[in-house]
Structure formats: structure tokens, C-alpha cells
Amino acid sequence: MSVPLVDIRSVSHRFGQLAVLKNVSLQIEPGSYTILLGPSGSGKTTLLSILGGFVTPSEGKVFIRGEDCTAMPPAKRPTTTVFQDYALFPHMSVGGNVGFGLRMQGVDGATRAARAREALALVGLASAFDKKPHQLSGGQRQRVALARALVIEPAVLLLDEPLGALDLKLRRQMQDELKAIQKRVGTAFIHVTHDQEEAMALADHCVVMNDGRIEDEGPPERVYHRPATRFSATFMGESTILAGTVAETTNGIATVATSIGLVLLPGAVQPGANVALAIRPEHLVLGTNEGAVGLGTAEVSDVVFQGSFKRVLATSTIDAALQFIAKAPASATVQTGDTVMVSCKADDMILLANER
Incomplete structure (x- = not known):
């Protein structure tokens, strides 16, 4: 069995x-x-600061490449960190900034310059070598910070909300660039964000944290479609949540008593267990759907046009505390004040045991 890069x-x-x-x-x-x-x-x-060596944990150990790095200072461990504010030296040229880490390692000037140029070419800024940071845009400065981190060839690159200071269009562009660069260099990236869309756009390993603990982890597709906990279901994208109690389980089908009636869906859960049923917006159907579980009627409270779809909020007419969140086609004629049927296929309902 292979040793993980970070343990x-x-x-x-x-x-x-x-x-x-x-x-x-x-x-x-x-x-x-x-x-x-x-x-x-x-x-x-x-956790990122502990990985980078800026904080020593109160308890526990951190191993990188099989070596105990728990008390090792940042300069000694095989990691580099890209900060949200870029932390570039304003008096240095872009080339000088990128080569700074190599300079601290005692690399000679000619080699530093050559490797800095290679790193800048990697991030699409080959022509910026002699410029000063203030001559660059926010997105370009972010790429310079990335080049400076990559030039020393770390085993792990740590990114602390690196796109947080960028506008939406540039952030999405940088997401594409970050992913492409990571695939080219093959370095492990560990990236902190609170943006769920950013996580799904970039990650092949998504770690959902809450209150100092890991709630869920795995490929983003699994974490989104089959979250492990109620928190994960509501933080990694939106969900309609139905609280319930398992009345009985027969042949792998659980009968769940909810505020809007009995719901039958696949799942082997002990009778009497408190559960939550999570439904993603794209799986809620406004109207009847053959073979689907009926969830009663609801009054539409808000409709927001979002380009490729309409985001619809609707309150159950059976349980006023239950709010449905649905994605309707952009062409849908649904309006605020409408009363609509709500349904969902049983296989698209996520059964979360031990409601949190």
C-alpha cells in the first residue's frame, strides 16, 4: 500500500x-x-496553516512524504503557500519576486532568472519579467504569486482563498487556469475556500469542514449527489430538507413519516431512527411526474431568473415551515403566488441517518 503524500x-x-x-x-x-x-x-x-508550518497543532501529527513535519518550520518543509493578498514585494520586479525563494536557497542569479522565466511562461506571463507588480492587474498578480510558489518545486502547494479578491468573471477564468496549471505540473494543490461552486469546479478531492471537524470528504460528484451529513447536503449546494422518522424498513425500502405524510424510498435504516431527506433543486419537479413521490402542493414565494434556469422558492401548503427550492426550466411560466404540485423521484431523495 502506497504512503499518502500528506498524512x-x-x-x-x-x-x-x-x-x-x-x-x-x-x-x-x-x-x-x-x-x-x-x-x-x-x-x-x-488546518492549512498547520500544513504550512505557521501553526503547531496542540495535539496530533502531520507527515509529508512520510516524514514527521509537525514541528518543522515553514522554510524547511516541502510546501509553499499562496496567500489571498499575493504578498508580492512592490520594489522588486516580477522576475525578482518569482526568483526570491530560489535566492533564499542560494541559487545563482543566472539559474534564478532562467527558472523564473520558465515559471512565468507556465502561468502565461512570460512578457512580465521586468515589470513591477503595480503594473499588473489583480489576476496577473495572482499568477505571479503562483509562479513564485511553483518555481521552488514544492511537494504540496497550499492556497489560502487565492481567488477571493477577484471579481466573478476573473475568478472563473482563474479557476480554469489553476486547474490547467495543476494538471501540467502534477503538484498536489490544497486550496481553502468557502465557495461551493469554486470547490466543484476545481477539486478532485473535496473536504467539507464544520465546527473544527471533517463532515464529509470524497470526489465532489459523490459529496454533492450523496452527501454524508445534513450539513454537507446544505453547504455543498442547496437542498430542500425534510425531517422525519423511520416507521419501518421492509426489503430495503424505508417508510419515513414526515410532516407532509409517509414517504417510501430505498434505504436500510433502523425503525425509529430520526432522519433527514435531502432533495437537490434540480431533482424537484413542479407538477406531477410519473413514478415520482408526491410531496403535496406549495405556494410559490419567489422566482429568480438565472439564465439557464429559474430558481423557485415555494412554501408547502401542508407544513408552513417547509420551503422547497427548485430549478425550473428557463422557459417555465411559473410566477409568484402560483400554487403548484411538487414531486421527486425516490432514487433522487438522499436519506441522511442521524439528523444533525
Whole structure:
């Protein structure tokens, strides 16, 4: 069995009396693009700082390439970090910034310049070598910071919300570029964000964090379509959540008692268990659907046109606390105030045991 590139073992951390990481274990494979995803205060940035050597964990160990790096200073470990504010030296040229890490390693000037030019070419900025950072756009400065990190050939590149300061169009462009660069260089990237769309666009390994713990991890497709917890279902994209109790399970079919009636769906769960049923917006149908589970009627409270679809919010007429979130076709004629039937195929309902 191969040794993981990064092996985080039972890491906990406290700032004073505040526990920000709680017994976190995680393995990162070589060549992967891992996203640490979670809300503010979930512990994702602290975990990245521990990986980079800027914070020593209160408990637990961090191994990189099989070596215990827990107490190793940042300059000694095989990682580099790209910060949100880029942290470029304004008085240095772009080439000088990119070659700075090599200079600290004692690499001679000619070799530094050659390797800095190669790194800038990798990120599409070969012509910027002699410019100063203030002459570049935000997206270009971000690429310079990326080139500076990659030029020293780290085993792991750490990115702390690197696209947070960019506008939406540039952020999406940089997502495409980051993914392409990572595939070209083959370095493992570990990227912190709170943006679910960014996570799904970039990651091949998605780690959802909440309250200092890992809630869910795996390929983004699995985390989105079959989340492990209620928090994961609501943070990694939107979901309609139905709380219920399993009345009985027969031949792999669970009968769940909910506020809108009994719902039958696949799942082997102990009778009496409290569960949550999660439904993604694209799986909710406004109207009847042959072979689908009927979820009663709902009154439409809001319709937002979003280009390729309409985002529809509707309140159940059976349970006023239940709000449906649906994606309707852009051509749909649904309007605020309409009363509509709501349904969903049983296979598209996600059964989450141990409701949280």
C-alpha cells in the first residue's frame, strides 16, 4: 500500500480555550487537487496553516512524504503557500519576486532568472519579467504569486482563498487556469475556500469542514449527489430538507413519516431512527411526474431568473415551515403566488441517518 503524500493524524488545535480543530485526520494523495471547504470558523484556514508550518497543532501529527513535519518550520518543509493578498514585494520586479525563494536557497542569479522565466511562461506571463507588480492587474498578480510558489518545486502547494479578491468573471477564468496549471505540473494543490461552486469546479478531492471537524470528504460528484451529513447536503449546494422518522424498513425500502405524510424510498435504516431527506433543486419537479413521490402542493414565494434556469422558492401548503427550492426550466411560466404540485423521484431523495 502506497504512503499518502500528506498524512494528518488526529490533529486538534486550541487558541486559548477555543477549540478550532477537533481530532482531524486526513490523507492527501500525490497529484491531487484538494479543496478544504467550509464556513468561517470551520477550521479550514487553521488546518492549512498547520500544513504550512505557521501553526503547531496542540495535539496530533502531520507527515509529508512520510516524514514527521509537525514541528518543522515553514522554510524547511516541502510546501509553499499562496496567500489571498499575493504578498508580492512592490520594489522588486516580477522576475525578482518569482526568483526570491530560489535566492533564499542560494541559487545563482543566472539559474534564478532562467527558472523564473520558465515559471512565468507556465502561468502565461512570460512578457512580465521586468515589470513591477503595480503594473499588473489583480489576476496577473495572482499568477505571479503562483509562479513564485511553483518555481521552488514544492511537494504540496497550499492556497489560502487565492481567488477571493477577484471579481466573478476573473475568478472563473482563474479557476480554469489553476486547474490547467495543476494538471501540467502534477503538484498536489490544497486550496481553502468557502465557495461551493469554486470547490466543484476545481477539486478532485473535496473536504467539507464544520465546527473544527471533517463532515464529509470524497470526489465532489459523490459529496454533492450523496452527501454524508445534513450539513454537507446544505453547504455543498442547496437542498430542500425534510425531517422525519423511520416507521419501518421492509426489503430495503424505508417508510419515513414526515410532516407532509409517509414517504417510501430505498434505504436500510433502523425503525425509529430520526432522519433527514435531502432533495437537490434540480431533482424537484413542479407538477406531477410519473413514478415520482408526491410531496403535496406549495405556494410559490419567489422566482429568480438565472439564465439557464429559474430558481423557485415555494412554501408547502401542508407544513408552513417547509420551503422547497427548485430549478425550473428557463422557459417555465411559473410566477409568484402560483400554487403548484411538487414531486421527486425516490432514487433522487438522499436519506441522511442521524439528523444533525
